[in-house]
Amino acid sequence: QLQLQESGPGLVKPSETLSLTCTVSGGSISSTTYYWAWIRQPPGKQLEWIGSVYYSGSTYYNPSLKSRVTISVDTSKNQFSLKLSSTPAADTAVYFCARLHSNTWYFDNWGQGTLVTVSS
Amino acid sequence: DIQMTQSPSSLSASVGDRVTITCRASQNITNYLVWYQQKPGKAPKLLIYAASSLQSGVPSRFSGSGSVTAFTLTISSLQPEDFATYSCQQSYRTPYTFGRGTKVEIK
Numbered sequence: 001q002l003q004l005q006e007s008g009p010g011l012v013k014p015s016e017t018l019s020l021t022c023t024v025s026g027g028s029i030s031s032t033t034y035y036w037a038w039i040r041q042p043p044g045k046q047l048e049w050i051g052s053v054y055y056s057g058s059t060y061y062n063p064s065l066k067s068r069v070t071i072s073v074d075t076s077k078n079q080f081s082l083k084l085s086s087t088p089a090a091d092t093a094v095y096f097c098a099r100l101h102s103n104t105w106y107f108d109n110w111g112q113g114t115l116v117t118v119s120s
Numbered sequence: 121d122i123q124m125t126q127s128p129s130s131l132s133a134s135v136g137d138r139v140t141i142t143c144r145a146s147q148n149i150t151n152y153l154v155w156y157q158q159k160p161g162k163a164p165k166l167l168i169y170a171a172s173s174l175q176s177g178v179p180s181r182f183s184g185s186g187s188v189t190a191f192t193l194t195i196s197s198l199q200p201e202d203f204a205t206y207s208c209q210q211s212y213r214t215p216y217t218f219g220r221g222t223k224v225e226i227k
Contacts, residue, residue, distance in 0.1 A: 013175075020184040026167070045217040045220075046207065046219065046221060047164065047207060049215055049217070060214050062214070062215040064215070071221050096164075101169075104152060104169055104173075104211055105211035105212075105216065106167065106209070107154075107156075107164070108169075110163035110165075111163065112162070112163055113162075
């Protein structure tokens with residue numbers, strides 16, 4: 001059974017870089033059928049797609065965050081990662097990693113989510 | 121970006137009720153519409169993709185319909201475990217965008 005697990009600091013200072021890793025178990029991140037994605041949800045607000053990465057390293061980012069986002073993949077560790085730079089308090093959110101099906105582009109498996117607070 | 125508008129934002133219903141939630145896209149997304157269920161403190165769960173395809177393991181009381189810009193999620197007979205927030209997502213083009221959600225509460 002596929003499982004995704006986010007890990008990383010729960011507290012980031014304003015203007016610093018938020019870094020999270022998603023570890024995939026029970027399946028290969030190198031599957032040609034799927035992309036891997038980061039999605040966030042500020043408290044009480046709607047979900048926001050941050051970006052996606054393919055096992056080859058190809059990436060797609062939300063234009064609203066593109067200047068600050070880097071998503072990378074490490075197939076040897078079955079992991080993918082998110083870096084979000086120059087974080088303002090508005091980046092406080094629950095961050096989810098998810099698997100993105102490349103047929104009709106739906107997120108079919110999600111990690112449990114991790115709350116990241118941006119505060120001094 | 122494609123804007124997704126859900127209605128209502130919340131509703132109260134009783135066990136056994138038929139519930140319908142609407143999602144509208146700001147432009148034509150053909151059938152690239154996804155529905156999720158989310159409970160407090162949990163990750164979203166995929167219910168329906170491609171507007172009407174039921175994800176494996178999801179009860180048949182859930183159904184989806186619609187195309188172009190207007191879509192609906194229907195729960196034919198609401199069960200206690202269905203009280204949650206339901207969100208739609210367009211998967212037509214990036215950036216993928218979500219609706220604000222519809223909270224289904226106990227009446």
